[in-house]
Amino acid sequence: MINKFKNKVFLGLVLTILMGGALFSFNLKNDKLFTIAKNLDIFASLVRELDSYYVDEIDAENLVTVGINAMLEELDPYTEYIPEENADDFRLLTTGEYAGVGALIGNRTGKNMVLMPYKGFPAQEAGLRIGDEFLKVDTVDVREKETADISALLKGPANTSINVQVKRGDDTISVDLVRKKIVISNVPYYGKVDDKTGYIKLTDFTTNAASDVRKALVDLKSQGISRLILDVRDNPGGILKEAVEIVNLFIPKGKEVVSTIGKLESVNVVYKTTKSPLDKDIPLVVLINERSASASEIVAGALQDYDRAILIGKKTFGKGLVQTSIPLSYNSQVKVTTAKYYIPSGRCIQAIDYSKKDGSGKVSSIPDSLRNEFKTKNGRLVLDGAGIEPDAETESTTYAPITYSLVARNHVFDFGNKFFIENKEIPSPREFEVSDQIYDDFVAWLEGKEYDYTTYVEKSIDDLEKYAEKEKYYDDIKTQIEVLKKKVTHSKEQDLITFKSEIKDALSDELISRYYYQEGVIEASLKGDVDIEEAVKILSEPIKISNILSASSKKK
Structure with missing residues (x-):
């Protein structure tokens, strides 16, 4: 009898604990739901009152979107809100499919233009070129539009017509296009x-x-x-x-x-x-x-x-x-x-x-x-x-400040446009090289154009000067700093000679893209690629492959 009584007491305690735990869990869940509901109500009330009382007119939809995005930023960079108007762009990112003209567009020096027509799609087949500046899409003047707005105008149902007016050099060109379903290959x-x-x-x-x-x-x-x-x-x-x-x-x-x-x-x-x-x-x-x-x-x-x-x-x-x-x-x-x-x-x-x-x-x-x-x-x-x-x-590839400047200021891009207008064809991507004559033409074309820059050494001397002033050593080393500045002040003319090889590479990519598009640029880049050279070297030595993949190999 005593044992039975003890068992009943023990069972009662267990049930009480289990029920209490479930109730505690239930209450926790309810508390969390209440907290969420309460704060959502506060947020909605706040937007309503701002709309009623704020001194100026507000864009309530924009305010809410800003609030949502700010909330998600507290989590990680990959959690993001996608409003209805951005659904097509999101679908493109995940499927690679959309209906449009098949061209990458962007803003260069304040002008919206074609950056790359995709081979085999309407823009390329109709003759649009890299560097063509958008003036009108149908009847809409797009010269002051954002790139995203122009992109939205170019997209639309497949098999619908669209007219695009572009500026090419000194000429204005009108091009009729028919939108198609665009499927971008993952293997260009x-x-x-x-x-x-x-x-x-x-x-x-x-x-x-x-x-x-x-x-x-x-x-x-x-x-x-x-x-x-x-x-x-x-x-x-x-x-x-x-x-x-x-x-x-x-x-x-x-x-x-x-x-x-x-x-x-x-x-x-x-x-x-x-x-x-x-x-x-x-x-x-x-x-x-x-x-x-x-x-x-x-x-x-x-x-x-x-x-x-x-x-x-x-x-x-x-x-x-x-x-x-x-x-x-x-x-x-x-x-x-x-x-x-x-x-x-x-x-x-x-x-x-x-x-x-x-x-x-x-x-x-x-x-x-x-x-x-x-x-x-x-x-x-x-x-x-x-x-x-x-x-x-493998070692990282670094470029000289002059190369960065010439690319960033669009001088390489603009020269590519000029070259393409003046030359109907070039050799295949693997055969083409920027000759000394093409390079000399580029250097001559640069005359009078702005592309100033600060070299790494000049930046280091500037930093040294600032720290010396901050730490009260400047007067002691002022003379030496001035001597250093005179010695390392860069010469654009000399840098165009010193870094000729890498500037030629940048020019080569830009020129090849005009004739052979994305595929051509990739094919040409295989030449001199240190990663590919290392890969070919390793793949040609079966013993080396075995050694790398063995347990005795050392992790670098």
Whole structure:
């Protein structure tokens, strides 16, 4: 009897605790919902009262949008509000599809112009050129319009007509266009670096990215390649599923590529390869840099974790966060971070913890002391918390201040327009070189144009002078500083000679783009690319590949 009594008491206590816990949880949830409802009511009341009482007329819709964006900025840079009017732009980013004329436009020196017509689409086929300045779209004068407004006017339903008036040099040209469905390829260029080495440039992860890579690889294999370079440098990422399918081209069916883990059970997903690979043995190099992010890092990281590819270049951006688009009222939506992703070794490569901010609201990168070690399939050590690190790191390319100035002030761009008008054709991208005669013409054309700049040494001397004045040493070293200034004062004429080679490279890209568009610029850039040279060198030495991918290899 006593035992039965004790059991009943114990059971009662357990039920009380469980019910109390549930009630506590229920109350917590109710408190949270009440807090949200209360603050939303305050926000709505505030906007109403401002609209009634503020001394000037207010744009209530704009105020609310500003408030929403400010709220989301407290989270991370990837959680963003997408109002109805921006839905088309968002769809373009995720699908690569829209209906329009097929041209990249932008503002140069205060003028809106064509920056790149896409080959095979209405703008290019109708004869629009790089540098054409927009004057009118149909009957709308667009000379004072924002670039985004002109872009919106150029887009519209497929198979509808549009007239564009542009200024080209001293001429005004009217062009009739028919809008088409524009599908931008994720692989703007692929080809052979040499007889045995194929090259694929992957610039995005929109819809059909994996299909684009597959088609390129199949074609290259039919041309007899036996090794491959996949270039995801400057690729900002995109659709996760496309990244998984690209990895699947090179590794067997049933292998884990990435897993996502978040607060909701519905976002906790393990993504595995589902098909037989296209080629699981071809020697493979993936080129990465500091602007390779998100889906690019999934591809590079998964292939590194399986020791399937050698990574060459620079450490990647470090974006290990997953976003999901959630519909809101009135055709708006929010792109919200819902999970972190983890590649096969178990590491998350997110470089910044946005949940931890200092008193001023700043975030910082994860310190090396808090990074954890993981192992690849072969037992190589890899780290989490700061992007994907290459197996072979290459040096960064730097340019002289004069080159930056000539490009930034649009002198290289404007000379490209002049050259294109005066020359009907140039050799193929791989054969074309900026001759000394073309360079001399460019230098002569620069006469009287403004492109002043400060060299790195001049900047250092200016800093030294400021610190010397601040710390009361200036009078003691004033004479030496003046002597240094005279010695290092740059000569534009001399810099045009000293940095002739890199200025020629900038001119070459600009001129090739006029005749061969984006594909031509990429093809031409293969010459002298240090990452590609390193890739070809490694791929040509099977023993070196084996050594790099072995557990005994040292992490740089």
